[in-house]
Amino acid sequence: MERAALVLAAGAGTRMKSKKPKVAHEILGKPLVNWVIDAARAAGMDEVVTVVGHGRQIVEPLVAGTTVVEQKERKGTADAVAAAAEALAHLDGSVVVLSGDCPLITPATIAALAELRETADAAAVVLTMKPDNPFGYGRIVRDEAGQVLRIVEQKDATAEEAAITECNSGFYCFDAKFLFEALGQVDSNNAQGEFYLTDVIAIGRAAGRAVMALESPDAQECLGVNSRIQLAEATAVLQQRINNAHMAAGVTMWAPDQVWIGPDVKIAPDVELLPQVMLLGTTSIGEDSVIGPNCRLTDTVVGAGCTIDETVAIEAQVDDGATCGPRAYLRPGAHLCEKAKAGTHVEIKKSTVGKGSKVPHLSYVGDATIGEGVNLGAGTITCNYDGKHKHPTVIGDDVFVGSSTMLVAPVTIGEGATIGAGSVITKDVSPHTLGLGRARQVEIEGWKPKA
Ligand code: UD1
Ligand code: CA
Numbered sequence: 283m284e285r286a287a288l289v290l291a292a293g294a295g296t297r298m299k300s301k302k303p304k305v306a307h308e309i310l311g312k313p314l315v316n317w318v319i320d321a322a323r324a325a326g327m328d329e330v331v332t333v334v335g336h337g338r339q340i341v342e343p344l345v346a347g348t349t350v351v352e353q354k355e356r357k358g359t360a361d362a363v364a365a366a367a368e369a370l371a372h373l374d375g376s377v378v379v380l381s382g383d384c385p386l387i388t389p390a391t392i393a394a395l396a397e398l399r400e401t402a403d404a405a406a407v408v409l410t411m412k413p414d415n416p417f418g419y420g421r422i423v424r425d426e427a428g429q430v431l432r433i434v435e436q437k438d439a440t441a442e443e444a445a446i447t448e449c450n451s452g453f454y455c456f457d458a459k460f461l462f463e464a465l466g467q468v469d470s471n472n473a474q475g476e477f478y479l480t481d482v483i484a485i486g487r488a489a490g491r492a493v494m495a496l497e498s499p500d501a502q503e504c505l506g507v508n509s510r511i512q513l514a515e516a517t518a519v520l521q522q523r524i525n526n527a528h529m530a531a532g533v534t535m536w537a538p539d540q541v542w543i544g545p546d547v548k549i550a551p552d553v554e555l556l557p558q559v560m561l562l563g564t565t566s567i568g569e570d571s572v573i574g575p576n577c578r579l580t581d582t583v584v585g586a587g588c589t590i591d592e593t594v595a596i597e598a599q600v601d602d603g604a605t606c607g608p609r610a611y612l613r614p615g616a617h618l619c620e621k622a623k624a625g626t627h628v629e630i631k632k633s634t635v636g637k638g639s640k641v642p643h644l645s646y647v648g649d650a651t652i653g654e655g656v657n658l659g660a661g662t663i664t665c666n667y668d669g670k671h672k673h674p675t676v677i678g679d680d681v682f683v684g685s686s687t688m689l690v691a692p693v694t695i696g697e698g699a700t701i702g703a704g705s706v707i708t709k710d711v712s713p714h715t716l717g718l719g720r721a722r723q724v725e726i727e728g729w730k731p732k733a
Pocket of ligand 1: 355479
């Protein structure tokens, strides 16, 4: 049977106190709404439709991979679903309705909602929960036989109904044909003057169709993010879920609560993560590498057997056996080849450091191509920028650069050359020569006047 997911993401989220729409706020580098969409995809949904509204210019690009529909005015959850009526008119099967601000929902639960509805041929299955404090949630009203009758919102509930502890999580699976017909019968005669999606439950019952409840296996899954505090709570849950999965797959963490790993990061077995490590974006780490403490790696590829200590790396590549830090900064396009080293207080941008080459201390390397077996002495700087343009530096294999050298680009240092310490190199240096670009030391006699 065909299955679609409908993600509601039109709300403003005023309690976030933000200029950004709520669903655009990120957890571990991924916006809230994308956690929900990705869970729906992982649950095998054939199609995902997203309802946008508030902050549409910001939300729409985030959900570009889905069918996007707009809810023009926020008139309630039934109205939000109705915005997708045309987009889903073709659907003969199940539609799972998800909240774009509930990032903890799992693919297993989404699939379970659809399975149950289809097996029972129910009009609707609602995911329910029993939170510690049910205040504010819709309550599940059942008949004497224990069958679901309807859902009543907090603001419309009698004292007796408000005492019910079983709550609506806001996740549902509907028979699509039934849902879009039933929406026509929903009105706004309630305490909030809104069109409630929850009214569809009673409409299903009245039509003689089965309506069912599925209790959430874990109330945490239904946590909605309405405030920055809940954003932090949800972050902690996802951090733990991801870390547990990596540890189960053979990754060591000294202190998992001090490690933050994005959902798309790949880590090989026998990697060791020390405290205060953030691995974000599409970062990947090869076998036996040790990362940390104090590292932030974004969209960076690290090979096997690397040591990365106190390093910030963005869009960089570190090949097998290379070492980095403490206190290295690898900027976009930095590439350390096999067994290369970027040491302490070293910044590298858009440059290749060849196999086994070393930049051990206090250097800036930008727009450079460095061969194999090269050693750049402490304080070597590529002067790549003349105030208008960036220029390249090319350093051949086995070059030795003495400390505190300025390489004024564009410049090429030939293979096997040596550069004397303290040089300012403004012209190319031929292979296997000694390049010196500094004033000769002189001694001036009688400098100190006689008494
Ligand atoms: C809703 C349920 C309630 C349930 C709770 C769970 C209704 C009437 N009530 O209440 O039973 O316990 O969720 O969290 O559905 N949205 C739109 N357009 C709108 C209104 C809402 O897109 O016009 C979106 C919101 O951005 C949000 C979701 O729908 O993602 C839920 O809306 P919200 O107003 O937060 O519903 P609740 O009042 O919390
Ligand atoms: Ca509301």
